[in-house]
Structure formats: C-alpha cells, structure tokens
Amino acid sequence: MATAHEQIDASPEQVFAVLADAETYADWVVGSDVIRAVDGHWPAVGSRFHHKVGVWPLRIRDHTEVLEADPPHRLVIHARARPAGTAKVGFLLAPWEGGTYVTMIEVAGDRLSRLAINPLTDVLVHARNVESLRRLKRIAETGVFKP
Template sequence: MAYNEIYIDAAPVTVHAVLSDAGSYADWVVGARKIRDADPQFPAVGSRFHHQVGVPPLVLNDHTEVLEHETPSKLILRAKTRPFGTARVDLRLAAEGAGTRVRMTEVAGDTPSRLLLNRVSDPLVHARNVRSLQRLRRLAEHRG
C-alpha cells in the first residue's frame, strides 16, 4: 500500500473540480501520457476515462473507472494498465483551514497486480504519487 497526503491551498470544491475533469489526469498523474476519451457523466460511479501511459514507442491504452464518488470528499478509482496490473486509488478530501487535505492511498486492484504492487514496489508508487499530488496542488491552486 502506498499512502500519501498533501495540503492544497484551495477549497475542497475546487480540488474536487480538478478531480472531476477527466482531461486533467494527464496533467497531474505521473505516467499518464494523454486522455483519449471520457464518458460524459464522469465522475459518476461506473463512468470511465480512457488513457494512454508510457513513452513512445512503448505506450499502453487502457481505462480508469469510478468505483465510488461523494462530492466533494471522496473519489475511488480502479486504474488499469494491462498487462501490468490494476490499482485501486482512493482519494479523500477534507477541509482544513482555508484549504484541503488530500489523502491518496493506492493498492493493488486485483490478485495478479498484488505480484507487482507490493512492499517492494510501494516506495516507487509512493514517490510517484508525491509528485502527482504536487501537480494536483499546482492545478487546484491555479484554478482557485
């Protein structure tokens, strides 16, 4: 399990607005190359956005699906990057002062992924998510 948190100097509704914009994921998620498409109802439960990860010529196309969503405090996603695995990404937003405390927990999303997302890989996922949350902070603070 990789756990990260960050304080963002923007209200929870502003941070949630960034998370609700499927197109923004390529701007803040480290490793996401581009967003190819998104369901119009994103981030409704069951909706998806379709992404591309990697560096040319090694790119993979897959999707991320919304498992749970509560405006503006919770978004739980299942991110797929087959054949490498599936991750369950739990994003929690809590008001803190004038801003938002964002807590991000990433775990393996299925049994085969547990072989890749484990104690050995957790430090790498944690480091990637530190940078991702810094990017999210930049987007949200500029939006706010």
C-alpha cells in the same frame, strides 16, 4: 499500499473539480500520457475515461473507472494499464485550515497486481503519488494545467 498526503490552499470543491475533470489527469498523474475519451457522466459511479500511459514504445491503452464518488469528499477509481497491472486509488478530501487536506491511497487492483507488490514497488508508487499530488496542488491553487 502507498499513501500520500498534501495540504492544498483551495477548497474541497475546487480540488474535487480538478478530480472531476478527467481531461486534466494527463496533466497531474505521473505516467499518464493522453486522455483519449471521457464518458459524459464522469465522475459518476461506473463512468470511465480512456487513456494512454507510459512512454514510447511502452505506451498502454486502457481505461479508468469510477468505483465510488461523494463530491467533494471522496473519489475512488480503478485505474487499468493492462497487462502491466491495475490499481484501486482513493482520494479523500477534508477541509483543513482554510484549504483541503488530500489523502491519496493506492492498492493493487487485482490478483496479478498484488503479486507484483513488494517493498521497492511500494516506495516507487509512493514517490509517484507524492509528485502527482504536488501537481494536483498546483492546478487546484492556480488553475494552470500545463507546467
């Protein structure tokens, strides 16, 4: 399990607004390349966005689905990049010192992905998620989506 944290100088509503805009995921999720389509009712439970992840020539087309949503406090998604694997990712948002304390928790999303988890992959996933939260922070605080 990889857990990352970030203090963001924006309200939980502002941070959740970024999470609720699936078009932004390519701007802040490390490894996400293109958002191809978004269900109109995103981020309702069961809604999806379709994406490409990775770098050429290893770009994978798949989707991410909402498992749980409690705006502006919690969002849990199931991110797929098959055959590479899947992940269950939770975002917990709590008001903190005039801003928001965000916790991002990622675990393997299926049996095959669990087989690939080891201390090295956990460190790499943690580093990726720390950077993703840093990018989410920039967007939530400034409203600027592209670096």
